[in-house]
Amino acid sequence: MYAHPWDGSFNHAVLEETIKTLKQNGQEYTLIDLNKDGFNPVLTESELSVYGKSGYKDPLVDKYIKILKATDKIVFVFPIWWIGAPAILKGFFDKVFLKDKIISFENPSMTKVKKALLLTTSELTTDALVNEFTDPIRVLNYPIKSMGAKEILWHNFGNIILSEEPERVDYLNNVSGFVEELL
Numbered sequence: 496m497y498a499h500p501w502d503g504s505f506n507h508a509v510l511e512e513t514i515k516t517l518k519q520n521g522q523e524y525t526l527i528d529l530n531k532d533g534f535n536p537v538l539t540e541s542e543l544s545v546y547g548k549s550g551y552k553d554p555l556v557d558k559y560i561k562i563l564k565a566t567d568k569i570v571f572v573f574p575i576w577w578i579g580a581p582a583i584l585k586g587f588f589d590k591v592f593l594k595d596k597i598i599s600f601e602n603p604s605m606t607k608v609k610k611a612l613l614l615t616t617s618e619l620t621t622d623a624l625v626n627e628f629t630d631p632i633r634v635l636n637y638p639i640k641s642m643g644a645k646e647i648l649w650h651n652f653g654n655i656i657l658s659e660e661p662e663r664v665d666y667l668n669n670v671s672g673f674v675e676e677l678l
């Protein structure tokens with residue numbers, strides 16, 4: 496699950512490392528690239544009218560439900576924007592995490608997903624993100640746990656604006672280890 500609009504971004508480099516590691520480990524994967532898909536994160540009036548019955552109108556929602564149902568692990572790669580996920584990823588939860596399709600409050604295992612890995616980047620240090628503001632990952636734990644995930648791993652490359660090239664290279668070298676933790 497990738498939520499960044501620009502292929503020249505650091506997040507894109509993290510995505511590439513993630514995919515390389517999955518391939519090296521013989522792990523089959525399906526990439527959801529929300530921006531490349533042109534996903535519209537806005538839940539419209541007509542979509543909300545069928546939301547209560549877990550209906551949807553966007554064909555991408557159908558595609559994403561099938562992908563989520565077929566996997567037991569998910570990697571999320573995204574930057575922290577306003578102490579949270581970019582709007583396109585927030586909208587993914589709004590539109591795709593439908594009751595009795597992806598989430599259930601009675602049956603905590605609507606999907607086979609048991610583990611999730613979140614790889615994020617931020618301008619703030621990780622410590623400031625967690626301790627001075629609302630920890631964005633705690634907030635995201637809610638939808639991810641609602642789909643049945645028992646374990647959520649998180650690695651953030653904080654202070655990214657002030658980071659120097661060697662630190663960035665170092666982090667990218669560590670990504671394969673983070674992904675292997677999930678496998």
Ligand SMILES: Cc1cc2nc3c(=O)[nH]c(=O)nc-3n(C[C@H](O)[C@H](O)[C@H](O)COP(=O)(O)O)c2cc1C
Pocket residue numbers: 499504505506507574575576577578579616617618619620655
């Ligand atoms: C719209 C927007 C909102 C942002 N909000 C935050 C924020 O709340 N906290 C933070 O630490 N960084 C914030 N940033 C900085 C990004 O996290 C940072 O630019 C990104 O992680 C860098 O990775 P990239 O080169 O892959 O884009 C924001 C950036 C943008 C564009």
